[in-house]
Amino acid sequence: xxxEFEFIETIRRxxxxxxxxxxxxxxxxxxQTDLVITTDLLVEDVDFxxxxxxxxxxxxxxxxxxxxxxxAMGAKPVWAMLSIGIPASxxxxxxxxxxxxxWFALAKKFNVELVGGDVxxxxxxxxxxxxxAGEVTKGKAVLRSGSKAGxxxxxxxxxxxxxxxxxxxxxxxxxxxxxxxxxxxxQLQPNPQTVIGQIIGAGNLATAMIDLSDGLxxxxxxxxxxxxxxxxxxxxxxxxxKQLNSITKSFAEKLDYVLNGGEDFELLFTANPxxxxxxxxxxxxxxxxxxxxxxxxxxxxxxxxxDKIEVLESKGFRHF
Amino acid sequence: xxxEFEFIETIRRxxxxxxxxxxxxxxxxxxQTDLVITTDLLVEDVDFxxxxxxxxxxxxxxxxxxxxxxxAMGAKPVWAMLSIGIPASxxxxxxxxxxxxxWFALAKKFNVELVGGDVxxxxxxxxxxxxxAGEVTKGKAVLRSGSKAGxxxxxxxxxxxxxxxxxxxxxxxxxxxxxxxxxxxxQLQPNPQTVIGQIIGAGNLATAMIDLSDGLxxxxxxxxxxxxxxxxxxxxxxxxxKQLNSITKSFAEKLDYVLNGGEDFELLFTANPxxxxxxxxxxxxxxxxxxxxxxxxxxxxxxxxxDKIEVLESKGFRHF
Numbered sequence: 049x050x051x052e053f054e055f056i057e058t059i060r061r062x063x064x065x066x067x068x069x070x071x072x073x074x075x076x077x078x079x080q081t082d083l084v085i086t087t088d089l090l091v092e093d094v095d096f097x098x099x100x101x102x103x104x105x106x107x108x109x110x111x112x113x114x115x116x117x118x119x120a121m122g123a124k125p126v127w128a129m130l131s132i133g134i135p136a137s138x139x140x141x142x143x144x145x146x147x148x149x150x151w152f153a154l155a156k157k158f159n160v161e162l163v164g165g166d167v168x169x170x171x172x173x174x175x176x177x178x179x180x181a182g183e184v185t186k187g188k189a190v191l192r193s194g195s196k197a198g199x200x201x202x203x204x205x206x207x208x209x210x211x212x213x214x215x216x217x218x219x220x221x222x223x224x225x226x227x228x229x230x231x232x233x234x235q236l237q238p239n240p241q242t243v244i245g246q247i248i249g250a251g252n253l254a255t256a257m258i259d260l261s262d263g264l265x266x267x268x269x270x271x272x273x274x275x276x277x278x279x280x281x282x283x284x285x286x287x288x289x290k291q292l293n294s295i296t297k298s299f300a301e302k303l304d305y306v307l308n309g310g311e312d313f314e315l316l317f318t319a320n321p322x323x324x325x326x327x328x329x330x331x332x333x334x335x336x337x338x339x340x341x342x343x344x345x346x347x348x349x350x351x352x353x354x355d356k357i358e359v360l361e362s363k364g365f366r367h368f
Numbered sequence: 369x370x371x372e373f374e375f376i377e378t379i380r381r382x383x384x385x386x387x388x389x390x391x392x393x394x395x396x397x398x399x400q401t402d403l404v405i406t407t408d409l410l411v412e413d414v415d416f417x418x419x420x421x422x423x424x425x426x427x428x429x430x431x432x433x434x435x436x437x438x439x440a441m442g443a444k445p446v447w448a449m450l451s452i453g454i455p456a457s458x459x460x461x462x463x464x465x466x467x468x469x470x471w472f473a474l475a476k477k478f479n480v481e482l483v484g485g486d487v488x489x490x491x492x493x494x495x496x497x498x499x500x501a502g503e504v505t506k507g508k509a510v511l512r513s514g515s516k517a518g519x520x521x522x523x524x525x526x527x528x529x530x531x532x533x534x535x536x537x538x539x540x541x542x543x544x545x546x547x548x549x550x551x552x553x554x555q556l557q558p559n560p561q562t563v564i565g566q567i568i569g570a571g572n573l574a575t576a577m578i579d580l581s582d583g584l585x586x587x588x589x590x591x592x593x594x595x596x597x598x599x600x601x602x603x604x605x606x607x608x609x610k611q612l613n614s615i616t617k618s619f620a621e622k623l624d625y626v627l628n629g630g631e632d633f634e635l636l637f638t639a640n641p642x643x644x645x646x647x648x649x650x651x652x653x654x655x656x657x658x659x660x661x662x663x664x665x666x667x668x669x670x671x672x673x674x675d676k677i678e679v680l681e682s683k684g685f686r687h688f
Contacts, residue, residue: 049460052487063472065482067447073483075447078398087499089451089488127387127395131409131451131497139688140369152383162385163393166497167372168409169687173490177451177497179407367489368459 051366053270069274071120071259072182074189082189085181086117092173094367100217103143105236106176107150113261114180115158115240116313120259122190122249123182125242127161131177133170143174158242184249190317192274194255197344199318201279202254202327204241204336207264208302209234209289211309216295231291238313244334245315251330254317263310263364265349271316272347281340281360283353303353308363318342371686373590389594391440391579392502394509402509405501406437412493414687420537423463425556426496427470433581434500435478435560436633440579442510442569443502445562447483448475451497453490463494478562504569510637512594514575517664519638521599522574522647524561524656527584528622529554529609531629536615551611558633564654565635571650574637583630583684585669591636592667601660601680603673623673628683638662 050058060068067073072084090096090110101109111128118125130151134144144167155162160180213235216228223232241259248254258271264286272279283303289312292302319327327336343350351360370378380388387393392404410416410430421429431448438445450471454464475482480500533555536548543552561579568574578591584606592599603623609632612622639647647656663670671680 055464056485056487059468063468063482067481067483068485073447073449075483083403085449085484087449087451087484087486087497089453089486089495089497091453091488091490091495093491094453094489127393129393129405129407129499131407133409133411133414133495136688144375148379148383161387162383163387163395164405164407165376165388166407166409167376167687168411169414170411170495171413171493173493175409175411175453175490175495177407177409177486179449179499367487368456 071117084121090176103146104150107147110178114178116259118182119245123184125182129179130165133175190257195275195318199342201340205314206289208305210311257317265307266362266364269362278343278345278348287337310365391437410496423466424470427467434498436579438502439565443504445502449499450485453495510577515595515638519662521660525634526609528625530631577637585627586682586684589682598663598665598668607657630685
């Protein structure tokens with residue numbers, strides 16, 4: 049069966065859609081500024097479960113996933129819209145009020161204004177479409193398509209926590225009574241890298257960037273496809289979330305969470321090696337790691353662990 | 369139970385959301401231009417049924433409902449995004465390809481570019497979020513809030529066809545074999561008033577405008593609430609869709625389709641009486657009717673039929 053990525057590529061070609069295929073569309077705003085915009089659909093029992101996601105967490109996460117896309121363009125988020133479909137049984141509760149509390153708490157942090165939306169009835173599940181727009185200096189949006197052979201590959205933060213948190217939730221762990229609250233929060237209340245994204249954009253630090261939403265193996269492959277390059281990463285340089293130790297001691301299992309788990313909402317970017325010192329300076333207050341380099345081996349992604357080189361298959365999240 | 373309109377008003381006040389409450393949000397673009405943007409959620413078994421809506425009709429209608437919102441601001445549509453949630457069983461079919469065929473056929477007509485979107489799995493129903501942005505001369509977007517007592521009330525086109533078509537579909541009539549294809553098309557494949565909306569906007573013809581999506585009784589009430597005015601309309605001046613005769617001969621029933629049925633996607637606008645001749649000139653190639661006038665009786669909407677004046681209750685479409 050075709051994946052959603054293959055389908056989107058088919059539509060892109062058939063209808064000559066030049067603005068499709070990055071974390072956000074980039075549109076001209078005025079002489080100095082481009083507008084970037086993204087839309088993300090979140091579906092109950094596919095992207096979240098009521099059993100463990102409170103309405104406040106869900107409000108936060110709905111905005112966070114789109115802020116992450118805006119960050120991946122190096123842009124500053126500015127305004128947002130929300131379309132919400134909700135069953136009548138949920139409408140009668142205080143779900144939506146609490147959802148908006150979670151949403152606005154995060155929006156306030158980054159000064160994002162809600163400018164529109166829609167509310168509709170759903171037969172039985174909740175569905176949320178989150179739309180966020182940002183601004184970036186004209187021509188400076190960081191695309192997926194600028195990586196060159198020889199560029200270094202960086203990631204922000206620590207990886208694997210969000211999918212390990214999901215595993216715990218699936219196994220019955222609940223936030224209220226948990227000893228692993230911080231790990232669960234990686235899944236329930238992710239932090240978009242809004243500030244770092246803007247530093248990277250403003251400083252022209254990156255040749256390409258993408259957010260880690262599907263999992264490192266898939267997102268790195270998306271970036272390589274966008275730039276028509278390959279990549280080589282080193283397993284021992286990947287910054288594992290230390291909290292992964294609470295769920296497994298096995299290196300192979302931890303690596304699987306990091307590569308194929310998704311939803312960490314950190315940033316993956318590539319940079320010319322000459323920019324290394326500037327990156328170290330400008331991101332000196334943030335955690336980031338150099339995990340490998342871009343190669344000329346067209347779209348082939350390899351991982352090196354214990355001196356063995358293996359092809360890294362994209363096993364991150366996909367709907368179809 | 370609170371309606372969605374009441375809930376949106378609560379959120380608007382609580383979080384001081386000044387851009388909420390019209391057909392589109394109006395945002396500054398550049399020195400000459402404002403951006404208008406809207407989002408509309410369409411849900412299977414709430415807004416459409418697979419039994420009678422082909423994928424092509426659905427693609428067309430998803431875009432049409434948002435184009436209608438852009439038209440109601442007097443703006444020109446420019447770009448769009450689509451978020452689609454779809455069950456795995458439907459993913460395997462050619463549904464999406466045909467959906468996009470219907471969508472792009474209409475988009476091409478108005479030169480609207482698809483710039484982004486999302487595809488997600490749904491447990492069992494199809495859901496579509498349609499986002500359309502348009503442009504309008506700075507400060508010239510036609511809002512709901514500009515009506516003054518004494519203004520004339522106009523509607524474009526003919527009304528009631530879409531809800532009568534829905535009634536036929538609900539009663540088992542199917543497009544392929546129908547003798548009432550044109551009436552069914554009012555429901556299945558509505559025409560947004562994109563051209564007329566722009567003429568009204570560019571000519572400064574209207575003091576306020578809204579599209580007829582929920583039904584004349586509700587949409588006129590929305591406009592009156594937005595402008596803090598009342599209205600008086602004349603039943604015998606309302607332009608009934610002639611095809612209503614296929615479904616009923618009763619004037620009262622036809623009036624009910626027109627007032628409370630919704631989805632005609634015509635435009636309702638108000639204008640200073642001094643503009644009447646200019647309106648007649650600029651809209652001379654289009655059907656439009658003057659159906660009443662704005663009054664100072666705060667938000668009270670009345671209908672006059674057979675010399676009887678009655679309060680017109682909002683009985684148009686609502687989700688909750």
